[in-house]
Structure formats: C-alpha cells, structure tokens
Amino acid sequence: MLMCNKERLQDKITTFSKFGDTGKGGITRLSLSPAALEAREEFCKRCKALGMEIKTDDMANIYATIPGDENLPAIMMGSHADSVKQGGNYDGILGVLTGLEVAETIVTEKIPHKHPITVVIWTNEEGARFEPAMMSSGVITGKFDKDVMLASKDTEGITFKEALEASGYMGEVENRMTPEKYRALVELHVEQGPVLEDEKIDIGVVEGVCGMINYEFTFAGQADHAGTTPMKYRKDALYAAVKTIQYLHDELDKLDSKLVYTTGKISAHPNIHTVIPDLVKFTLDARHQDPEVINQVLEIIKAIPKTVEKCEASFEKAWSRNTVHFHSEFVNYVEKNAKEFGYTTKRMYSGPGHDAQFITDIIPTTMIFVPSEKGHSHCEKEFTPLENCLKGANVLLQTVLDIDKK
Amino acid sequence: MLMCNKERLQDKITTFSKFGDTGKGGITRLSLSPAALEAREEFCKRCKALGMEIKTDDMANIYATIPGDENLPAIMMGSHADSVKQGGNYDGILGVLTGLEVAETIVTEKIPHKHPITVVIWTNEEGARFEPAMMSSGVITGKFDKDVMLASKDTEGITFKEALEASGYMGEVENRMTPEKYRALVELHVEQGPVLEDEKIDIGVVEGVCGMINYEFTFAGQADHAGTTPMKYRKDALYAAVKTIQYLHDELDKLDSKLVYTTGKISAHPNIHTVIPDLVKFTLDARHQDPEVINQVLEIIKAIPKTVEKCEASFEKAWSRNTVHFHSEFVNYVEKNAKEFGYTTKRMYSGPGHDAQFITDIIPTTMIFVPSEKGHSHCEKEFTPLENCLKGANVLLQTVLDIDKK
Known part of the structure; x- marks a missing residue:
C-alpha cells in the first residue's frame, strides 16, 4: 500500500514547533499572531514548492491545491494552525501537517488522482485570542455573523478585523469553501483524551461529534x-x-x-x-x-x-x-483503510468541537483521530508519537484516494 | 433604679451615623479615615463638655475619664468607632456611645462613685483598612508586635504608622491601659447574630468568646x-x-x-x-x-x-x-442587673472576636450584648431598636456602679 514518509513528517512537525516555541516543549501560537503568521508563511512556501496553487478567502482561511480535473470539485484535508496559550505541537497543526505530507506523497510519488486535492488551514479554531472558537469555519458555514466576528477583540483591544487586515492573508469571499468547489473534508486530529492510548488503539474512527x-x-x-x-x-x-x-x-x-x-x-x-x-x-x-x-x-x-x-x-x-454525525461512507473508508494497514481501530464520537463539525453541514466530512499521550492536550505536555502520526497520515492518504476514486 | 436617657442616646446614635454616612442607611468609617477622625472629634468634644479628661496612647486609643479618687484605678467602658466598608451604625460605636451616655448620666445626675470612670475608643478593631483586626488592643496586651503593625498598609499603600502620625491622636506609651491604672473593662456590643432577637431576649450575658x-x-x-x-x-x-x-x-x-x-x-x-x-x-x-x-x-x-x-x-x-472566659463576678453583675431591670437574659459565648477578649488577659473584663435585628451585621441593614440600646446602657451603668462599689 502507498505510504507517507516518516522522516519528512518528522521534519514538518519539528519545523512548525519552532513557530511560537515556549522553550518548554510547547507553543503559544494565538490566531494571526506573529508566530501564527510565520507558520502560515512556511506552509505556503512548502505548498508552492510542491506546485500547489494557494488561495485565501475573506476569513484568511488558506486553501492550497494540487490541480486535478478542473471540472471536478476538490477533496480537502487539513485543520487549524493556531494554538491556545502554552499549548502543544499536535492539536490542529497535525491535521495540517499530515495533509501536507499526503500532498507531498501524492506529488512526489506522482500518484494519479482525478479531483483537485486541497490542504486547508482554518483561521482561529481555538478562539483563544478572539472568541468564539471555530470562528472561520463557523462564518463560512453560516453559523456565525461575520460582522459580529470582525468586532471580536483580543485582550489588547485589537479587533479580529484589524488582525485580519494586517495579516496579509485576507482574500476574496469568492474563494470560500462551497459545495460546488469542494467534494469532501477529511480532518485528522489528536484525540485530546486518554482512550486510544489506554486501549492501545492506533486509529480513532470518528463517527461524529457528541x-x-x-x-x-x-x-x-x-x-x-x-x-x-x-x-x-x-x-x-x-x-x-x-x-x-x-x-x-x-x-x-x-x-x-x-x-x-x-x-x-x-x-x-x-x-x-x-x-x-x-x-x-x-x-x-x-x-x-x-x-x-x-x-x-x-x-x-x-x-x-x-x-x-x-x-x-x-x-x-x-x-x-446537537450531536453531529459524519458521512458514514467516509467513516467506513477510514476504518477499512486502517484495518488494511493492520492498525487497531475504535469507532468513537469526539467530545471536543472541531471545524469539521461545522463543515459537515455543507460538504461530506469525516475525521481521523490519533492517540494523545496520557490524554494531555491544550498544554505543553501534549504529545503523539511519530509512529502514530505516520499511521494517521497513511490512513488519511488512502481515504483521500478512496474518495477520489468514487 | 438609675437609668440612662433615651432621647440623649438617640441623639448620640443619630449624630455619629453622619460620620461616614453612605446614604444607604450605613457607614463606611475605616480606621483613621477622615470619617473616623470626625467621629473622634465629636466624641472628644462631648467628653470635654462633661468635664472628662482626655488622653491618647501611642496606638491612638482614646481614654476619656471622669475623675474619681486619684489613688484608685479607673473603670472602663467602650469599644471601637471604626467600621468595615459599608458597615452599620451599631457594631462597635454602640459600645462607645452607651459608655458616653453612662458617663453623661453619672455626671449630670451627680451619681457618687469612688473610682475614676473612663470611656475608651480602641483604634482599628475591624482591620478593614489595616490588617489585622483588634490591632491596638492586641498591641497593648502584647498579642501583636507594634513594629509589624506600624508597617501594615491599606490598599493605597499608606502604612498604619503614616495614618497614625497624620491623625493627630497619637499619644504617649505611658498612657496605655495597664492593670495599675485600670480596674475593669465592660464592653457593650451588638450580638451580630439572630439568637437574642429570635428568642426575644433583651440582654446577652456574655460569658466569654468561643x-x-x-x-x-x-x-x-x-x-x-x-x-x-x-x-x-x-x-x-x-x-x-x-x-x-x-x-x-x-x-x-x-x-x-x-x-x-x-x-x-x-x-x-x-x-x-x-x-x-x-x-x-x-x-x-x-x-x-x-x-x-x-x-x-x-x-x-x-x-x-x-x-x-x-x-x-x-x-x-x-x-x-482558644476560648476566652470573662470575669465571672462581672458576668454575674450583668445578669443580676438586667434581671433587676426586668429584662430577659441569656448567657452566651460570643462567636466573633472583640477587643475585650484581648483586654481580659490584663484586667477583669466582661461584655454585654444587645440584639441585632435579623442578625444582620457588617452591612448597612445592621440595626438595634433604640429601646434595646437603652436597656443595654442601663445594665452597663448599673454594672459599672457595682464594680465601683466593690
């Protein structure tokens, strides 16, 4: 089976851990902060090197796309790149970096695919600098009023609008994710709880959000x-x-x-x-x-x-x-692929909220969980062994290719 | 039996309720604040008008004395004149004002007595501006280190020493209460709890402090x-x-x-x-x-x-x-006198601390409680009906005269 590259994935995790490094094993990378902008720059640089086309929408969500048949909607992977204060190196960013690694694998291995394949960064998932959480996926799926969101202030009195305009990443409304342009989202994320590690499970097959x-x-x-x-x-x-x-x-x-x-x-x-x-x-x-x-x-x-x-x-x-249920066919793909790799799996519902729970209202969506050591999350001790990150990336790759074939 | 004057007592309570008036039925009269200094000034003015001699010690405790046999120690009444923030018109000050009313009764009625009779104001009982509570009775009875107390700061960074020096009430160490110069203390106070009112008791005979x-x-x-x-x-x-x-x-x-x-x-x-x-x-x-x-x-x-x-x-x-027990003979006087007036009584221990609990280590001491409406205290709703204040003053008068006779 096709697989991602362990060393390349390690390099990505190590590189991005520098952006907002607290010096104590974690990061503080609040949304649209200088540290978050460095991470975005590195992401765009790496995507461009892979020949991906980069667009941003009016909420500064970044869409980096490997071209495919231009008449077909794109398949998306990704998550968020911002963190809470003194957060870890896996929450959110691992979904972006495994997405990037899958893209790199597809490009460098010249894996055939029909649909364009997009890696996405959703702006301000944490809500740690500007409330609420999942702000930008919320705006583009009609959950939140954009004007209210633009007025949200950080502790220094800077509005989200000001931060957005200063970021250099504010693009056009026309670039927003829509069902016409996008076929699916697969978001990989760390579990943020102890169950997978405790039960020695490699892959959490996420059926929805509680x-x-x-x-x-x-x-x-x-x-x-x-x-x-x-x-x-x-x-x-x-x-x-x-x-x-x-x-x-x-x-x-x-x-x-x-x-x-x-x-x-x-x-x-x-x-x-x-x-x-x-x-x-x-x-x-x-x-x-x-x-x-x-x-x-x-x-x-x-x-x-x-x-x-x-x-x-x-x-x-x-x-x-309310409980959100992910697309059952995609959920099955995740489970099937994990099993074909020989990985242990467990079907589960996510306790915490994720961008995917908003996106699933608009396009077919699912998630992949990988274990969090001792369940730690939103803290500097947050950790997922590289081996588990790679297993997640492999399942992500295969699931995207399955969706592409359908 | 000899009795105090109801109208005069009402005038005292009304007059002193102006010093620090919050406009909402209570007072904010933090220790050595301008409002507290106004109350001290009025107290001294009234004592002088009665021919009393006024001394202050190094902690600004005020001792106002009706002369007696100069070879005999004085009998003290009194309490504190400071309040908590948004406190009431009875906690502490009622012990001062009933003491003053007893002194006025003795002077105006020319009641014979052998011992000098003193009304005292203890500085900073509440500890609401400068911690700890019962600061000055604590210093003169050796409970607290004076230098530490002088360094105590209010929220604006003013030290107790600075407030003391600026007050105009800082006197000589030689003026401190000592067992040689003082024979007894009787402190009248509001109960600050609901028991007396609820059980329809006029006078709490305070056996000690819990x-x-x-x-x-x-x-x-x-x-x-x-x-x-x-x-x-x-x-x-x-x-x-x-x-x-x-x-x-x-x-x-x-x-x-x-x-x-x-x-x-x-x-x-x-x-x-x-x-x-x-x-x-x-x-x-x-x-x-x-x-x-x-x-x-x-x-x-x-x-x-x-x-x-x-x-x-x-x-x-x-x-x-530890539990403090008051002087049993004086406790008996309070009970006997209340009964002779036809007042209902209840023996009880004080829950809260009072200056009297420190003073009792040095000279024989007791307390008299009067009811607090609904038990309210340390709030603007604090209230004791005038009738009950007068009953307390009458028992205080008789108890001081009993001690004088002994």
Missing part, C-alpha cells in the same frame, strides 16, 4: 457571620450547591457509561472564610452522542427542587450543541 | 478535557472537595448543637467549564466555647483520608484561638 449541554446553576442563600449564626438559622448557598453536585453525580452515574459530565467552574460570594456564602454558582457540562441520553440528563437537571437546604435553586442553559 | 479553628483543605487531581476524558479516568478535585464537605457536615452535625462551622471560601483551578478541576481549596471555620468540642472537630478533620476520589487530600491550620 452533543452537549452546558448549564449554570445558582443557589441564593443568606450571608451571615460564621461565628454568630447557629446552624439551624443558616441558608448556606455553598452547602446547597454541594448537595446538588452530589445529587447530579448520583443520578448521572446511573446513565449510559459513555456519558461524560463535568462541574468545572464554581464561585462563591462573598468567598470569605468567616461569612456564610449567600450566592454560589457552578456549571455542568454533559456530553453524549445519543440525544436520548442528553434528554435524560436534562430530566435529572429539571428534577432539582426550587429550594435546596433553604436556598433558592435555579439553573439556566448556557449553551448546547 | 474558641475557634480555621483550616484550609486542598485537593489535587488532574486537569483534563471535559469532553474527552471518560468518567473512570478522572481525578476530579472538585468532586473530592464536595465529598469532603458532605462528610464534614455529616460528622460535625453529630456534635454539640452549639457548635457552628462554616465553609465560607472555595476556589477551583483552572475554573473553566470545559476542564476537570485539578486543584480545589476550601476553608472550614468551627467555633465552640468548650475546647473538648473543638478537639472533636479536629478528630473529624484528621479522619479525612489521604486520598479522596483518587485525588490527594491535605489540610492545614490557618489559625485558631
């Missing part, structure tokens, strides 16, 4: 002096919150074992050791691929009484997303 | 992505904290019903709704007059396992104080 709900809970009690208020008089909002978190754990643990839920954020007011808290808030994030399970979570939330430990309890939805 | 312990608990887990980490892999520090707070409630509720305990402060790291918390801290404040009950609390704390929900659990003492 639906999720995010709720904020509020408990209103009475702030009183810790030393003067007998227990029976108290309306302790923190204890009401504790009781409710325990209730949520007890009930949610009875649901399907694939459900993940998290109380990640908590705040207490006035948060003084000698004052009984009068206002406590916490969040619940819950994810599962089956909307029925998400509904069960909702029922459990709705069963919280209006009064908990004499405190007023309330909750409201902060945000949610 | 011992307390304050512990900080830490739970160290693993920060992972909320969407990628199956429940079984998690080390959720917030859930470990929740389990432990529930354990503490379950166990501490089995102890004596007079025990009060509070988890007032909690923090989670990184405190992001999509990240499993890796570090959670909370505090436990526990108070009871019986050291044996405090020991039982300690045993419950020590029984927390080293590992809770796969997270590393640890705790350390932030601070503590």
Whole structure:
C-alpha cells in the first residue's frame, strides 16, 4: 500500500514547533499572531514548492491545491494552525501537517488522482485570542455573523478585523469553501483524551461529534457571620450547591457509561472564610452522542427542587450543541483503510468541537483521530508519537484516494 | 433604679451615623479615615463638655475619664468607632456611645462613685483598612508586635504608622491601659447574630468568646478535557472537595448543637467549564466555647483520608484561638442587673472576636450584648431598636456602679 514518509513528517512537525516555541516543549501560537503568521508563511512556501496553487478567502482561511480535473470539485484535508496559550505541537497543526505530507506523497510519488486535492488551514479554531472558537469555519458555514466576528477583540483591544487586515492573508469571499468547489473534508486530529492510548488503539474512527449541554446553576442563600449564626438559622448557598453536585453525580452515574459530565467552574460570594456564602454558582457540562441520553440528563437537571437546604435553586442553559454525525461512507473508508494497514481501530464520537463539525453541514466530512499521550492536550505536555502520526497520515492518504476514486 | 436617657442616646446614635454616612442607611468609617477622625472629634468634644479628661496612647486609643479618687484605678467602658466598608451604625460605636451616655448620666445626675470612670475608643478593631483586626488592643496586651503593625498598609499603600502620625491622636506609651491604672473593662456590643432577637431576649450575658479553628483543605487531581476524558479516568478535585464537605457536615452535625462551622471560601483551578478541576481549596471555620468540642472537630478533620476520589487530600491550620472566659463576678453583675431591670437574659459565648477578649488577659473584663435585628451585621441593614440600646446602657451603668462599689 502507498505510504507517507516518516522522516519528512518528522521534519514538518519539528519545523512548525519552532513557530511560537515556549522553550518548554510547547507553543503559544494565538490566531494571526506573529508566530501564527510565520507558520502560515512556511506552509505556503512548502505548498508552492510542491506546485500547489494557494488561495485565501475573506476569513484568511488558506486553501492550497494540487490541480486535478478542473471540472471536478476538490477533496480537502487539513485543520487549524493556531494554538491556545502554552499549548502543544499536535492539536490542529497535525491535521495540517499530515495533509501536507499526503500532498507531498501524492506529488512526489506522482500518484494519479482525478479531483483537485486541497490542504486547508482554518483561521482561529481555538478562539483563544478572539472568541468564539471555530470562528472561520463557523462564518463560512453560516453559523456565525461575520460582522459580529470582525468586532471580536483580543485582550489588547485589537479587533479580529484589524488582525485580519494586517495579516496579509485576507482574500476574496469568492474563494470560500462551497459545495460546488469542494467534494469532501477529511480532518485528522489528536484525540485530546486518554482512550486510544489506554486501549492501545492506533486509529480513532470518528463517527461524529457528541452533543452537549452546558448549564449554570445558582443557589441564593443568606450571608451571615460564621461565628454568630447557629446552624439551624443558616441558608448556606455553598452547602446547597454541594448537595446538588452530589445529587447530579448520583443520578448521572446511573446513565449510559459513555456519558461524560463535568462541574468545572464554581464561585462563591462573598468567598470569605468567616461569612456564610449567600450566592454560589457552578456549571455542568454533559456530553453524549445519543440525544436520548442528553434528554435524560436534562430530566435529572429539571428534577432539582426550587429550594435546596433553604436556598433558592435555579439553573439556566448556557449553551448546547446537537450531536453531529459524519458521512458514514467516509467513516467506513477510514476504518477499512486502517484495518488494511493492520492498525487497531475504535469507532468513537469526539467530545471536543472541531471545524469539521461545522463543515459537515455543507460538504461530506469525516475525521481521523490519533492517540494523545496520557490524554494531555491544550498544554505543553501534549504529545503523539511519530509512529502514530505516520499511521494517521497513511490512513488519511488512502481515504483521500478512496474518495477520489468514487 | 438609675437609668440612662433615651432621647440623649438617640441623639448620640443619630449624630455619629453622619460620620461616614453612605446614604444607604450605613457607614463606611475605616480606621483613621477622615470619617473616623470626625467621629473622634465629636466624641472628644462631648467628653470635654462633661468635664472628662482626655488622653491618647501611642496606638491612638482614646481614654476619656471622669475623675474619681486619684489613688484608685479607673473603670472602663467602650469599644471601637471604626467600621468595615459599608458597615452599620451599631457594631462597635454602640459600645462607645452607651459608655458616653453612662458617663453623661453619672455626671449630670451627680451619681457618687469612688473610682475614676473612663470611656475608651480602641483604634482599628475591624482591620478593614489595616490588617489585622483588634490591632491596638492586641498591641497593648502584647498579642501583636507594634513594629509589624506600624508597617501594615491599606490598599493605597499608606502604612498604619503614616495614618497614625497624620491623625493627630497619637499619644504617649505611658498612657496605655495597664492593670495599675485600670480596674475593669465592660464592653457593650451588638450580638451580630439572630439568637437574642429570635428568642426575644433583651440582654446577652456574655460569658466569654468561643474558641475557634480555621483550616484550609486542598485537593489535587488532574486537569483534563471535559469532553474527552471518560468518567473512570478522572481525578476530579472538585468532586473530592464536595465529598469532603458532605462528610464534614455529616460528622460535625453529630456534635454539640452549639457548635457552628462554616465553609465560607472555595476556589477551583483552572475554573473553566470545559476542564476537570485539578486543584480545589476550601476553608472550614468551627467555633465552640468548650475546647473538648473543638478537639472533636479536629478528630473529624484528621479522619479525612489521604486520598479522596483518587485525588490527594491535605489540610492545614490557618489559625485558631482558644476560648476566652470573662470575669465571672462581672458576668454575674450583668445578669443580676438586667434581671433587676426586668429584662430577659441569656448567657452566651460570643462567636466573633472583640477587643475585650484581648483586654481580659490584663484586667477583669466582661461584655454585654444587645440584639441585632435579623442578625444582620457588617452591612448597612445592621440595626438595634433604640429601646434595646437603652436597656443595654442601663445594665452597663448599673454594672459599672457595682464594680465601683466593690
């Protein structure tokens, strides 16, 4: 079977790890920052050397294309090149670099193909500098209002519009990905969780992106002096919150074992050791691929009484997303190809969001996951062994060629 | 029986409520602030008008004295005149104003007494501008190092020393309260809790100040992505904290019903709704007059396992104080006098700290509590009906005269 080149892939990973290098094993490569622009320049230089044609759209998404039959839509690979603050060398960029390696393999091995083949960089996936995340894939698929996005500011007060205009990568609206011009997207990404490594799986066959709900809970009690208020008089909002978190754990643990839920954020007011808290808030994030399970979570939330430990309890939805299912035929290609290479596979749904979940609304899309060592991600310790990156690239190559043949 | 004057007491409360008036029913009268200096000026003016002699010591504590037999030590009444930010018109200042009203009654009614009688204002009881609380009673009783206190800074970087020197109230070390010069202290204070009002009690007969312990608990887990980490892999520090707070409630509720305990402060790291918390801290404040009950609390704390929900659990003492017992004979005077006036009484220990708890180490001391409406304190809603203030003043007057006779 056709395969990518290990040394070349290593060189790509090493080279790009310099752009935004924190000196501690990771990178800070916020969207459209000088470090991100260096990475874009290197990407374009390498694509041009392979004879690829480069276009950018009005959101600075980069499309680098190996020509094919000009009457056929292109097949896309790729991901994002920006990172969170003190992030790792794999999240996003590995999808770009394996895409580039597949392109290099196709060009240097002169592998025949009918469709044009494009490697894409989506602008500002992380939302770490300009909120929200997945901004540019969101704009071109109609999820976000472009004017609102252009007004998004970083911590220094620079708008996304200003950063876009200064970047040199802002192109034409006509260059946006459309179903007429593009046939498919295959996005390779690191798992960002521990399952593949723990179960010794080479390739995560990603069936979709889990639906999720995010709720904020509020408990209103009475702030009183810790030393003067007998227990029976108290309306302790923190204890009401504790009781409710325990209730949520007890009930949610009875649901399907694939459900993940998290109380990640908590705040207490006035948060003084000698004052009984009068206002406590916490969040619940819950994810599962089956909307029925998400509904069960909702029922459990709705069963919280209006009064908990004499405190007023309330909750409201902060945000949610429905489960996204990728193109089943492409999902099958990924699985078949991985197995033909002799790689172990596991079908799974992505917990985190990815550009692919927006793109799939417009064109047939799928994803390939490779293991994250110890599940670390969004940190400098993020790591995927080269061998696993190469396996992912090989499956990506074969899947793109399968789509091309269809 | 001799009694204080209701209209005069009302005038004092109304007049002093102007100094630092927030316009919302309360005051902000931080220690040695312009508002606090206005209150001191008014106090001194009124004391001089009564023929009292005014001295200040090196911590700006004010001692205003009705002369008596110069060979006898003085009997003190009083409290503090500073407030917290957006505090009320009763905490501290009511002890000063009832003392002043008692002095005015003694002077105007020409009540015979042998000992000199002093009204005191202790500087910086609240510690709201310069930490710690009870600073000046602490310095003159050897609890705090004066040089360290002088270096204490407010949020604008002004040291306590600078504020002291600028105040015009810094006097001589020789003027400090000593057991040779002072025979007793009786401090009237608002309860700052709901018990007296709720049980329809006029006078709290304060036997002492509760011992307390304050512990900080830490739970160290693993920060992972909320969407990628199956429940079984998690080390959720917030859930470990929740389990432990529930354990503490379950166990501490089995102890004596007079025990009060509070988890007032909690923090989670990184405190992001999509990240499993890796570090959670909370505090436990526990108070009871019986050291044996405090020991039982300690045993419950020590029984927390080293590992809770796969997270590393640890705790350390932030601070503590032993129970303070007031002078039993003076405590009896307060109770007897209240009953002779026909007032309802309840023996109790103070939960919060007061200057009196330091002073009692040096000279015989006791306290008188009057009810706080709904237990509100350290807020603008703090209120004690005039009738209750007057009852307190009457008991204070009689108690000082009892001590004088002894």
